[in-house]
Amino acid sequence: MPSKEMYALGSQASVIRDLFAYGQEQAAVVGRENVFDFSIGNPTVPAPACVKEAIEEIVATRQSVDVHGYTAAAGDLAVRRGLADYMNQTYDAGVSADNFYMTCGAAASLTVTLKALVESPEDEVIVVAPFFPEYTVFIHNAGAKEVVLPPDTEHFQISLEAMEQAITPHTRAIIVNSPNNPAGTVYSADTYTKLAALLTKKSADIGHSIYLISDEPYREIIYDGLPILYVPKFYANTIICYSYSKSLSLPGERIGYILVPDCAADAKAVYTAVCGAGRAMGFVCAPHLFQDVVLKCMGKLSDMNIYDENRKLLYNGLKEMGYECVYPSGAFYLFVKSPEPDANAFSEKAKKLNLLIVPADSFGCPGYVRISYCVDPDMIRRSFAAFKTLIESYA
Amino acid sequence: MPSKEMYALGSQASVIRDLFAYGQEQAAVVGRENVFDFSIGNPTVPAPACVKEAIEEIVATRQSVDVHGYTAAAGDLAVRRGLADYMNQTYDAGVSADNFYMTCGAAASLTVTLKALVESPEDEVIVVAPFFPEYTVFIHNAGAKEVVLPPDTEHFQISLEAMEQAITPHTRAIIVNSPNNPAGTVYSADTYTKLAALLTKKSADIGHSIYLISDEPYREIIYDGLPILYVPKFYANTIICYSYSKSLSLPGERIGYILVPDCAADAKAVYTAVCGAGRAMGFVCAPHLFQDVVLKCMGKLSDMNIYDENRKLLYNGLKEMGYECVYPSGAFYLFVKSPEPDANAFSEKAKKLNLLIVPADSFGCPGYVRISYCVDPDMIRRSFAAFKTLIESYA
Numbered sequence: 001m002p003s004k005e006m007y008a009l010g011s012q013a014s015v016i017r018d019l020f021a022y023g024q025e026q027a028a029v030v031g032r033e034n035v036f037d038f039s040i041g042n043p044t045v046p047a048p049a050c051v052k053e054a055i056e057e058i059v060a061t062r063q064s065v066d067v068h069g070y071t072a073a074a075g076d077l078a079v080r081r082g083l084a085d086y087m088n089q090t091y092d093a094g095v096s097a098d099n100f101y102m103t104c105g106a107a108a109s110l111t112v113t114l115k116a117l118v119e120s121p122e123d124e125v126i127v128v129a130p131f132f133p134e135y136t137v138f139i140h141n142a143g144a145k146e147v148v149l150p151p152d153t154e155h156f157q158i159s160l161e162a163m164e165q166a167i168t169p170h171t172r173a174i175i176v177n178s179p180n181n182p183a184g185t186v187y188s189a190d191t192y193t194k195l196a197a198l199l200t201k202k203s204a205d206i207g208h209s210i211y212l213i214s215d216e217p218y219r220e221i222i223y224d225g226l227p228i229l230y231v232p233k234f235y236a237n238t239i240i241c242y243s244y245s246k247s248l249s250l251p252g253e254r255i256g257y258i259l260v261p262d263c264a265a266d267a268k269a270v271y272t273a274v275c276g277a278g279r280a281m282g283f284v285c286a287p288h289l290f291q292d293v294v295l296k297c298m299g300k301l302s303d304m305n306i307y308d309e310n311r312k313l314l315y316n317g318l319k320e321m322g323y324e325c326v327y328p329s330g331a332f333y334l335f336v337k338s339p340e341p342d343a344n345a346f347s348e349k350a351k352k353l354n355l356l357i358v359p360a361d362s363f364g365c366p367g368y369v370r371i372s373y374c375v376d377p378d379m380i381r382r383s384f385a386a387f388k389t390l391i392e393s394y395a
Numbered sequence: 396m397p398s399k400e401m402y403a404l405g406s407q408a409s410v411i412r413d414l415f416a417y418g419q420e421q422a423a424v425v426g427r428e429n430v431f432d433f434s435i436g437n438p439t440v441p442a443p444a445c446v447k448e449a450i451e452e453i454v455a456t457r458q459s460v461d462v463h464g465y466t467a468a469a470g471d472l473a474v475r476r477g478l479a480d481y482m483n484q485t486y487d488a489g490v491s492a493d494n495f496y497m498t499c500g501a502a503a504s505l506t507v508t509l510k511a512l513v514e515s516p517e518d519e520v521i522v523v524a525p526f527f528p529e530y531t532v533f534i535h536n537a538g539a540k541e542v543v544l545p546p547d548t549e550h551f552q553i554s555l556e557a558m559e560q561a562i563t564p565h566t567r568a569i570i571v572n573s574p575n576n577p578a579g580t581v582y583s584a585d586t587y588t589k590l591a592a593l594l595t596k597k598s599a600d601i602g603h604s605i606y607l608i609s610d611e612p613y614r615e616i617i618y619d620g621l622p623i624l625y626v627p628k629f630y631a632n633t634i635i636c637y638s639y640s641k642s643l644s645l646p647g648e649r650i651g652y653i654l655v656p657d658c659a660a661d662a663k664a665v666y667t668a669v670c671g672a673g674r675a676m677g678f679v680c681a682p683h684l685f686q687d688v689v690l691k692c693m694g695k696l697s698d699m700n701i702y703d704e705n706r707k708l709l710y711n712g713l714k715e716m717g718y719e720c721v722y723p724s725g726a727f728y729l730f731v732k733s734p735e736p737d738a739n740a741f742s743e744k745a746k747k748l749n750l751l752i753v754p755a756d757s758f759g760c761p762g763y764v765r766i767s768y769c770v771d772p773d774m775i776r777r778s779f780a781a782f783k784t785l786i787e788s789y790a
Contacts, residue, residue: 001514001661001664002511002512002514002661002664002665002667002668002669003510003511003512003513003514003668003671003672004514005671006510006511006668006669006671006672006675007664007667007668007671008671009668009670009671009672009674009675010511010666010667010668010669010670010671010672010674011667011671012671042464042465043460043464044460045460046458046459046460047459047463051459051463052454052459055450055454056451056454059447059450059451063441064441064442064446064447064644065438065439065440065441065644067647068442068446068644068645068646068647068648069437069438069646069647070437070646070647071647104499104649104677104678104679104682105677105679107677107678107679108676108677108678108679109677110677111675111676111677112677115398115401116397116398116401116405117397117398118398119396119397119398119399134674134677137674137675138675138677140675141675141676141677249459249460249463250463251463251464251465252462252463252464252465252466252680252682252683252684253463253682253683253684254499254649254678254679254680254681254682266396266397269396269397269402270397271405272397272402272405272406273397273398273401273402273404273405274397274401274405275404275405276398276400276401276402276403276404276405276406276407277398277401277404277405279404279405279529279532280401280404280506280532280533280535280536281503281506281536281676281677282499282500282502282503282504282505282506282507282529282533282536282676283499283502283503283649284499284500284502284503284649285647285649286649287499287647287648287649287682287685288647288648289647289648289684289685290682290684
């Protein structure tokens with residue numbers, strides 16, 4: 001028999017994937033137009049035109065061996081230089097090529113960073129509810145313990161009192177994710193300022209640096225003209241994990257990066273450990289063609305207006321019906337309070353109306369559901385009758 | 396400070412990379428044409444034309460979201476079906492789509508397979524010297540102990556007596572690699588037959604199945620009309636790790652697969668654990684565009700004749716000068732016995748003549764050097780004078 005732990009991970013049912021599969025089945029029964037699948041977070045907006053153009057130009061003009069050969073383990077130097085230039089121009093980041101390690105996407109950015117940082121099985125990594133459930137898997141893979149910070153359901157920022165209590169001498173790192181999956185909220189400058197003060201104080205108390213891992217796959221999906229904050233400016237000891245899955249709609253190509261800025265504690269050593277962790281898990285290098293594609297598309301984005309339109313349509317529509325919705329400032333998720341305490345029961349009732357929405361228990365936030373709006377806007381409109389029937393059943 | 400273990404892995408000098416870097420520096424001093432770099436195993440033969448055609452056709456005819464979206468974690472179903480058909484037609488493998496898990500290349504195939512199989516820190520994984528040194532890193536990442544089988548320097552097959560002694564109740568798996576890096580040799584049907592008999596007997600003795608992990612990135616680089624052997628036909632309990640890095644010259648694109656045939660012990664459970672291990676390490680899915688590219692290029696190969704020509708040129712040339720060479724039957728490496736017992740000293744002397752060859756100590760085979768011939772044939776010809784000077788210094 002294989003590893004029990006890996007077998008369990010491989011066989012674990014995912015609420016999201018199960019809902020998605022159910023939706024596919026139901027579509028065959030009641031017609032695709034009568035199933036309202038808000039379960040998954042798969043970008044529906046096409047990649048910007050520069051992606052196709054970049055691919056075509058690269059394969060037309062370069063030698064095969066140059067296009068598809070190995071790059072350095074950390075990524076092609078020209079790509080990392082371009083990335084540093086872009087980050088310096090955009091965020092005044094003060095970084096260079098040597099601060100970047102190109103990865104096979106957001107998940108790899110996290111597993112590599114965590115493995116680089118975790119030293120002992122007593123190490124603790126704090127996650128802030130609501131949070132992406134795969135964090136748990138990645139923290140365990142790195143050999144650390146997960147500590148869950150309860151959600152701040154008033155503002156969906158970070159409860160600093162709870163954070164202060166959660167930090168122990170074993171705290172190694174904290175993962176934050178803004179714009180947030182699943183809450184669709186964005187941390188404010190005030191939140192980062194206060195968090196930084198707390199972490200600086202607690203690092204001194206416990207006698208070692210606490211790393212902030214800023215997981216930013218939704219960085220540019222932010223609305224109402226809110227500024228994008230460069231987190232190391234608030235807390236120096238930050239490592240950024242990024243992915244182009246959402247900003248360039250390239251989730252299947254597995255391309256992203258880890259940024260270890262010089263201001264992070266033991267930055268050079270951490271960067272070296274990142275290289276070691278990537279090596280240990282067999283990443284070798286990030287996919288070469290798409291390293292060059294993101295270089296050519298630096299600063300370009302998929303059309304975020306489409307998500308913004310969906311956001312307004314869904315938020316206003318549901319609010320009018322009487323749903324209690326968390327105001328969505330980023331990402332492409334609407335977080336809605338369940339009209340009954342058990343969000344699973346609520347989701348089951350929704351499912352009977354072919355409305356597929358995800359109870360947030362697995363995100364560490366019971367009593368809420370996640371409604372993903374990276375969907376066809378027509379589906380949102382068609383779904384309103386069912387959403388209305390659903391809320392009226394609680395009247 | 397980060398993880399000491401990952402820091403060490405990230406900062407470890409690699410003999411091969413150091414030689415390669417030295418060659419780049421020397422080229423600036425003495426001219427590129429006077430440096431004979433046989434250090435690395437980076438394919439120099441272009442990808443077959445179908446790769447470029449496939450990329451162009453896919454991006455021209457499909458919607459961006461379909462080209463670049465997530466696939467199932469195990470890989471796109473159509474790709475796995477195509478792969479199963481190909482393996483059934485070519486090797487009468489009797490496999491289906493459900494036996495394949497698409498990976499980010501050979502290294503990922505190995506790290507995922509090892510993590511899926513290893514249950515306890517007492518588990519042992521046997522490697523057969525000479526072997527690819529990253530196996531050690533991957534085995535440790537999975538949490539197992541490495542056991543090194545000494546090289547059979549007479550035939551470069553597998554010493555069955557040594558294998559019998561190496562197997563203990565803790566033996567979980569054995570990694571074999573044929574065609575072999577670094578020896579350039581190919582295991583015979585006789586070797587597999589005898590190995591299978593031994594493993595079957597020992598599995599019964601120790602009361603659990605011993606998995607054979609067949610690492611096959613060089614599968615199709617095989618000469619003199621030797622047959623490609625489908626290893627599960629010899630030993631049912633085999634898991635195949637494959638990569639398109641060499642066969643399609645796509646090392647930078649990170650695309651390969653794991654095949655868990657139904658005949659392997661607990662095949663369904665192992666496959667599930669493979670899915671779990673991929674998930675734990677953050678692989679998510681293999682790069683989507685290149686999954687579709689390998690489907691369109693199924694059965695196609697880079698021009699292997701170029702390697703074959705290099706092989707004959709180098710082998711005959713060095714043999715004539717008096718070098719003791721292992722006859723190369725596969726891959727693109729010539730394995731040469733050092734004229735003095737210390738291959739490091741020999742390599743250092745070669746380096747003074749700008750001949751960059753890799754001492755095989757790190758491959759578990761002291762006294763030998765690896766000469767990689769995935770190089771420009773003109774460089775081989777130009778290098779002969781230096782090789783002659785070198786061997787004559789031992790006269």
